[in-house]
Amino acid sequence: MGSLSGILQRPVLAASAVAIASLSSDLREKLWPEKSLDVSLLCLEEKGSLFEENNSSWVSKISVSKLASLSFVARIHVPLPTINHQILGSSSSSSVPSFRFSSVYPSPGLINLHQSAELVKAAKPALYKYEASSLPSEVSYRWHLPEPSSVDVSGSSNCASVKSRTVVVLLGWLGAKQKHLNRYAEWYTSRGFHAITFTFPMSEILNYQVGGKAEQDIELLVNHLADWLDEEDGKNLVFHTFSNTGWLTYGVILENLQRSDPSLMGRIKGCVVDSAPVAAPDPQVWASGFSAAFLKKHSVATKGIVSGQSVGIRENETAAEVKPEFAETALLVILRKFFEVVLNLPAVNRRLSDVLSLLTLGQPSCPQLYIYSSADRVIPAGSVESFIERQRKNGREVRACNFISTPHVDHFRNDPTLYSSQLTQFLEDCVLSKCGNSMK
Structure with a gap:
């Protein structure tokens, strides 16, 4: 199969142009939306209400050809992301690098910092400093070491040993960059775990080929x-996925593990699924995801809505009035038509x-935690709840928390206390159950 950008390049460029044009219409931005509703009691595996989308009637009358021929579309230059494919070499310094993470990219000069930083055995972990002379701005994945202050150098804590032997693999959402996942990595490393952050550059997604570079990057991670x-x-391993992109990446990783060494599947002790899944190739879901990735904070997907309450909307504007603006609506129409073709190739x-069959029927027997929201405009809550029920029928141990009013992949930022408590309880019960349940 040719690349997606090659097959249907014009619709994607037109969609991107509409997205860029919309940025000038609304420059409002709230970095920290209102704190979401207190929903602690709703996290006892209760079902949230389905989020319903109402498309305005005139949208169905818009054709791709009409949108693509709009005069302003042809005048707008659409910049694509550039990826710095810088290859790491060995450091000329005798010291070990000063960052707590290593940058990993396909290279014969690969530096495995996790091998050289035996923090749990070190007498003085604070002396381990990591320096890297040059790092590429975006790489496939990075390895983050546990914070020295979280390491029990005396070896008296059994839980500290379990944590230091556990890697949490964070699989990013569509459009996520390493800097976006650092906050999650820091949460884990501050508690003594290793963490890996994995992202796909947008250019790799747009140029996706079956068996191409994107899947080769996943294979590199699996081999590591x-x-x-x-x-x-x-x-052991724990996976933490974000949106359908991270979840599907998890499925490809499971494929590689089964193919290379099926016994490694038993080393997976837990999986956290944030803002996913939709276990079917739904064009509307894919369109919503790409629209949110193109428009970022200007997308209506960043605004959580539920029961007359909302997060991140204008003052005096009710939840029912928060709808996509014209440019975003047009973009969604184009992308939906685009994926109706692509997903049926x-x-x-x-x-x-x-991949979906493996994720539905062949996941490892480890416990699963689903974090989602009734206000998610990309992944419908009902789809998540339906998948949860199916996993339970398949005999899996499943936990779930509906954050009710928080936007797509924004639950941690909007309610860090609840998010942290869910992760802490899950790790104590599933990863640290045999060592005294210590997450301090």
Whole structure:
């Protein structure tokens, strides 16, 4: 199959142009929306209400050809992301690098900081400093080491040993960058875990090919994880996925693990699914995801809505009035038509079907935690709840928390206390259950 950008380049560029044009119409931005409703009692695996989208009637009358021929579209230059494919070499310094993470990219000069930083065995972990002379702005994944202050150097804590032998793999959402996942990585490393942050550059997604570079990057990550697990017994994995992009990436990782060494599936001790899944190739969901990635904070997807309350909307504007502006509505129409074609291409459909089947029927037996919201405009809450019920029927241990009013992949930022409590309880019960449940 050719690249997506090659197959339907014009509709995507037109969609991007509409997105860029919309930015001038609304420059409002609230960095920290109102704190979401107190929903602690609703996190006892209760079902939230389905979010319903109402498309205005005139939208269906708009054709792709009319939108693509709008005069302003042809005049707008659409910049695509540039990726700095800088290759890491060995450091000329004798010291170990000063950052707590390593940057990893396909290179013969790969630096495995996790091998050289045996913090749990170090007498003085504070002396381990990490320096890197040059790092690419965006790489496939980065390895973040546990914070020295979280390491029990005396070896008296069994839980500290379990944490230091556990890697949490964070799989980013569409359009996520390393800097966006650092906050989550810091949460885990401050508690003694290793963490890996994995992202896809937008250019890789637009140029996706079955078996192409995107899947090669995943294979590189899997090989690195397998090498780390094979170093000694007792090492384990936890996955933390974001949106359908991160969730589908998790499925491809499971495929690679099964193919390379099926026994490694048993080393997965838990999976956290944030703002996903929709376990079907739904064009509307894909259109909403790409629209949100193009428009970022200017997308209506960043504004949580529920029961007459809203997060991040204008003053005196009710939840019912918050609708996509014209440019975003037009973009959604184009993208939906685009994915109606792409998702039905034989090669794409077969690939997605294989991954979705594995995620539905062949996940490891580890516990799962689903974090979602009734206000999510990208992933309907009902789709998440339907998948949760199916997993329970398949005999999986599943927990869930509906944040009710928080936007797509924005639950941690809007309610960090509730988010942290959900993660803490899940890790104590599923990863640290045999060592005294210490997350301090």
